[in-house]
Amino acid sequence: MDELYSIISELTERYTGGDSTSVPYEIAEQLTEAVCYCIDQVWNHDGLVPENQEVRGIYEAGCQSVLHKVEEAQQLYSEMMKDFDAYGNRTLRETIADGMAKFFLYYDADYCPQDHILTLDYPVLLPLEELRGIDRILAYLNCIRLEQSFMKLFPRDYVLKVLRNYNRSYTILIVNLPGILLRKLLANLLLELPLWKTELEQRHYENLARLIQRQGRDNLELTLFRQLQSLAGRSPEVFQYLKRELADVAAEFVNGAKHDCLERMV
Numbered sequence: 001m002d003e004l005y006s007i008i009s010e011l012t013e014r015y016t017g018g019d020s021t022s023v024p025y026e027i028a029e030q031l032t033e034a035v036c037y038c039i040d041q042v043w044n045h046d047g048l049v050p051e052n053q054e055v056r057g058i059y060e061a062g063c064q065s066v067l068h069k070v071e072e073a074q075q076l077y078s079e080m081m082k083d084f085d086a087y088g089n090r091t092l093r094e095t096i097a098d099g100m101a102k103f104f105l106y107y108d109a110d111y112c113p114q115d116h117i118l119t120l121d122y123p124v125l126l127p128l129e130e131l132r133g134i135d136r137i138l139a140y141l142n143c144i145r146l147e148q149s150f151m152k153l154f155p156r157d158y159v160l161k162v163l164r165n166y167n168r169s170y171t172i173l174i175v176n177l178p179g180i181l182l183r184k185l186l187a188n189l190l191l192e193l194p195l196w197k198t199e200l201e202q203r204h205y206e207n208l209a210r211l212i213q214r215q216g217r218d219n220l221e222l223t224l225f226r227q228l229q230s231l232a233g234r235s236p237e238v239f240q241y242l243k244r245e246l247a248d249v250a251a252e253f254v255n256g257a258k259h260d261c262l263e264r265m266v
Contacts, residue, residue, distance in 0.1 A: 003055040008035050015111055030112055037114040037133055038062030066113045069134045074104055076141050080148065087151070087159055088171045095122040096144060103137060123176050125245050146241040147178045150232060154181070154195075161198045166266075182228075182242060183249055187266040189227040200266065208266075209257035221250040 011031050012023055023031070039055070041062035077100055086093035099118050106117055114133045124143035128136050151159050159181060163170045166180045188195050190211055191204055200208075212220055224246045232239040256262040 004035070007056060007059050008032055011035060011111070033114050034110075034112055035059060038066060041065040063109075066109050066134055069138050070104075070107065070109055073134060073138045073141055076138070076145065077104070080141070080145050083152075084148065085151070085156065087156070087163060087177055089122075089163075089175075089177060090172055091122045091174045092177065095120060100137075100141070107134070107137075109134070121174060123174065125176060125179060125241065143241065146238050147176075149235060150178050150238050150242065151181060153232070158196065158198070165198055178242070179245060182231075182245060183252075184266045185231055186224055186227055186249060187253075187262075189230070190223070200263070205262050208253075208262055209260065212253050212257040212262075217250050217254045220253060221246055224250055 008031060011034065012028070015027070015031060016023060039059050039062050042058045042065065081097070084096060086097065095118070099120075103117050107113075108115070116131075116133050116136045118137070120128075120136075120140055122144075124140060124147065126139070126143050128139050128143075131139055159177075162181050162184045163177060166184070167173060167175075170177075170180070184198070185195055187200070187208060188197060191200075191208055193200075193204070215223060225243070228239060228242055228246065232242055252265060253262070256265050
């Protein structure tokens with residue numbers, strides 16, 4: 001514990017430029033969290049210190065891990081932005097094209113690595129609430145990378161038409177775009193319709209409701225799993241990412257069939 005206090009004191013001294021080790025409570029809390037965040041980068045899953053390592057060595061290794069992740073995130077972001085497409089959605093564009101650039105400009109890996117700065121308003125399909133700092137940013141960027149890969153499997157005009165059919169105001173909605181596309185594709189596959197058919201008629205919705213009710217939620221989820229394999233099976237990463245959404249899709253489809261509102265979903 002004494003070694004931990006010593007590390008925090010040294011970080012505080014660097015923060016003040018050597019003038020003092022006394023700082024306001026908020027800053028002291030921030031710097032303490034910064035040290036703990038870096039230590040957590042190396043701490044093993046049992047919450048124990050790696051064998052034969054002192055706290056200072058763990059902290060320094062954690063600092064290097066943070067810097068490595070920042071570099072990895074920057075490379076990922078730069079590569080993704082070469083052909084990034086927000087498909088007209090304002091929240092996606094503002095979060096990635098505008099906000100993410102500011103993150104790399106203002107992120108403080110030395111004195112506040114636990115702060116990911118951005119609100120990340122555009123929703124991804126993976127829950128990231130337990131992550132902080134560069135860990136959350138890196139995970140978020142990987143989600144966006146996989147979502148972009150999935151949407152680019154289909155012609156841009158087709159994706160835009162699906163999004164507009166879902167809601168003509170989709171450009172200003174805070175909504176996950178691949179989730180909309182995925183539901184549409186799965187509905188077409190359930191109905192054995194061509195994927196390019198973007199508009200369904202009333203008879204299609206009635207047939208879809210009957211198919212869903214006949215299968216039930218558990219069987220439907222298994223069917224959707226097989227359909228997703230046919231859509232994204234060639235990309236294991238994309239498949240694993242979208243697979244997490246199938247339980248929600250099945251539940252929504254069952255609920256939509258029960259309450260006669262599938263046309264609001266696909």
